[in-house]
Amino acid sequence: MTHSITTIAFDADDTLWHNERFFKLTQDHFASLLADYVEGPDLMGRLLEAERRNILHYGFGIKGFVLSMIETALDITDGRVPQHVIRDLVETGKDMLAHPIELLPHAREAVEIAKVFGRVLIITKGDLLHQERKVAQSGLGDLFDGVEIVSDKVAKTYTRIFDAAGDGAARGMMIGNSMKSDVRPMIDAGGWGVFVPHDLSWDIEHAEEPTDHPRFRKIDDLGQLPDLLSDLSKTG
Known part of the structure; x- marks a missing residue:
């Protein structure tokens, strides 16, 4: 050549x-799970802050994203987030990992x-x-x-x-x-x-x-x- x-x-x-669209869909679901505690834009801002902090700990990818969602849910609710919400987030992460290419x-x-x-x-x-x-x-x-x-x-x-x-x-x-x-x-x-x-x-x-x-x-x-x-x- x-x-x-x-x-x-x-x-x-x-x-x-495709990749990011699955994160966006999950963020929408996350917002619906926590709608009783905080409005969507504020929640997404808090989640983004958590992701920025956690990159050094978890790296990039779905696992770190799920942990950041859980951390945000705990912070937003002062630790009172229902157990079923945490379970839902974990299962959502598994679904993201299993999604076909x-x-x-x-x-x-x-x-x-x-x-x-x-x-x-x-x-x-x-x-x-x-x-x-x-x-x-x-x-x-x-x-x-x-x-x-x-x-x-x-x-x-x-x-x-x-x-x-x-x-x-x-x-x-x-x-x-x-x-x-x-x-x-x-x-x-x-x-x-x-x-x-x-x-x-x-x-x-x-x-x-x-x-x-x-x-x-x-x-x-x-x-x-x-x-x-x-x-x-x-x-x-």
């Missing part, structure tokens, strides 16, 4: 398959075309067991040259992965729906960051777009990735 990009990585949740449009085609341009990875964060299960159930696992499940996504994470699995971050591309976790730290590491917006996004993952950076690109969906890769290969 003529272009300098030799390794292309994809985020998983809400880039290759639903690929986003063009996901398979995007990964297949990326393989024409170089090595292809998944780089995702979250609970190891659950993320491994989702990769296996997606039907895409065999297409990837490597799967990296990390505790967080920062510049040094991408430097380490692309040094080990590719030719360094400078010759790598990261594609994802999170400006904070997928795009900006990859650019900081010296690589290409491609933003694929999703209709739903977690407030914690918001960040400003580096619109003036020469290695930043934005596409509407994965269906536009082949043209982007083709254009970059012509100008490389």
Whole structure:
């Protein structure tokens, strides 16, 4: 290939398959369970505060989300939350963990075309067991040259992965729906960051777009990735 990009990585949740919408549905259910104690917007604010605090303790993923809901329910009710509410939240978390994978449009085609341009990875964060299960159930696992499940996504994470699995971050591309976790730290590491917006996004993952950076690109969906890769290969 003529272009300098030799390794292309994809985020998983809400880039290759749906994820955040299940969290939103659970938040709506959570609000209904605690409607007698607090109004929805106030409850969601308290839950977000708990999630921010607990990331360092529980990491990213459904298990930490459920524990944050339980903690919020206890705080909101001064410890008087009914037992059946706690039980309901635990069972809801199990349902989320067991939910089947639903690929986003063009996901398979995007990964297949990326393989024409170089090595292809998944780089995702979250609970190891659950993320491994989702990769296996997606039907895409065999297409990837490597799967990296990390505790967080920062510049040094991408430097380490692309040094080990590719030719360094400078010759790598990261594609994802999170400006904070997928795009900006990859650019900081010296690589290409491609933003694929999703209709739903977690407030914690918001960040400003580096619109003036020469290695930043934005596409509407994965269906536009082949043209982007083709254009970059012509100008490389």
